[in-house]
Amino acid sequence: MSLANQSNDSSFPAFWEELKWRGLIAISTDEAELAKALNSGKLTFYIGFDPTAPSLHLGNLVQLLVMRRLQLAGHQPIVLIGGSTGLVGDPRPTAERQLNTKETVAEWVEKLSKQASKFLDFSGKNPAMLVNNLDWTESLSAIDFLREIGKNFRVGKMLAKEAVSARLNSEHGISYTEFSYQILQGYDFLELYRRHNCTLQLGGSDQWGNLTSGSDLIHKVEAKSVHLMATPLITNSDGKKFGKSEGNAVWLDAEHTSPYAFYQFWLNVEDADVIDRLKVFTFLSKSDIEALAEKVRSEPQLREAQRALALEVTSLVHSPEAAQGAIQASKALFGQAELSELGEADLLSSLSELPSVKSAKGASIAQLLVDTGLEASVSAARRAIKEGGVYLNNEKITDEGALFDQVLAGNCAVLRRGKKTLAAIYLS
């Protein structure tokens, strides 16, 4: 799915209606005003991403796709990477963040910038822009910050923000550093308003307090009302947070979550959630999605909606080629075919999607489970074998001390933990 092929659904009377239908608006400033602004003319808007990890994840993808939809509707996106806010830390409801070093944050800024840029068009009439808030905060002295910006913030209001009050009410408390975060984010919006006439900030609904911090500041300093819009936190039908696979975040970077694993993640979305996911994470039209919804009702076991979702999102985030690779690998590795009957070429291309390790015959299976990342420790690996959950080339391993002794065509082997966690071993 290249940028050129993406479009909003023209069957909606107005762009705003599509956003609502896709469930992308959890909360916003005056809806009528915002709808009017989005349905007519061009406005400049931004979303901030803090470098808290070397890759963006699915939660960020929601934002990136909303950005892209707004761009397709003719608006101009600014991607803000939080080089300075990432140094301070957005207060989490649970506990204080561990500060990362400046070098690490700078490195992550680079990675996230590159990653986020893939989803937007940097050419044309309303090209995207990429900014780093370190550009306007780094040179700011503490005194200037307190005099020029801090003066506009009332502590009472800051304390009332949910992110802060939650922490004050917890036994962890909050540091002055994280308490100040909302001021920095508010200042970003003001700066972007001044530099680029940016009049809309988007974010996740958990960011609402930080979003309002910016609009309040602009209102105070510039006597101008700006817009805010927050996307809902995506949750599964069972109420759990969406975007975790085996307890780990699903990353957009292929190094952290392979295209195969990424595809599998989407393929495994529950029936109850799949239509909502299609609305949020794909550019499929309303009529296409409604047709898939009907399929979920009539023939849930075929999982056509899940297949469409997995194909679309994997193509979008990685590439159509990567998606096809993941589909092929899924077919080959999920039981339809006997592994031993697979041709060498099919087998090797399927395995290329999996985490892999080189090994010689005679290595212990338990150790290979660890080396491939299928298990966290040798103890855990032994446990998995004892529980009957480990397979080499689809044959159950029963002995905890079993050795690697059997390869398929192409001198490779398939190691499996449980039903669907796979890795490749290549004979060295």
Next chain:
RNA sequence: GGCUAGUUACCCAAGUGGCCAAAGGGAACUGACUGUAAAUCAGCUGGCUCAGCCUUCGGGGGUUCGAAUCCCUCACUAGCCA
């Protein structure tokens, strides 16, 4: 600055000198069933050269044959006082 309470494994939380690698719950993982589902049931969850050994109960030091448990100290958190 003072006083009081607290810091236990992924999370919550019990344990107050040996029976503690540490109850219970949640969550994850594995198995059966199934649609590579959901629900349900069962198992399982520090590490290792695994009938044994090693490291863990905020950090460091000490008492003791023996400490998650007692003492000192440092850090952090909460509440109260100044």
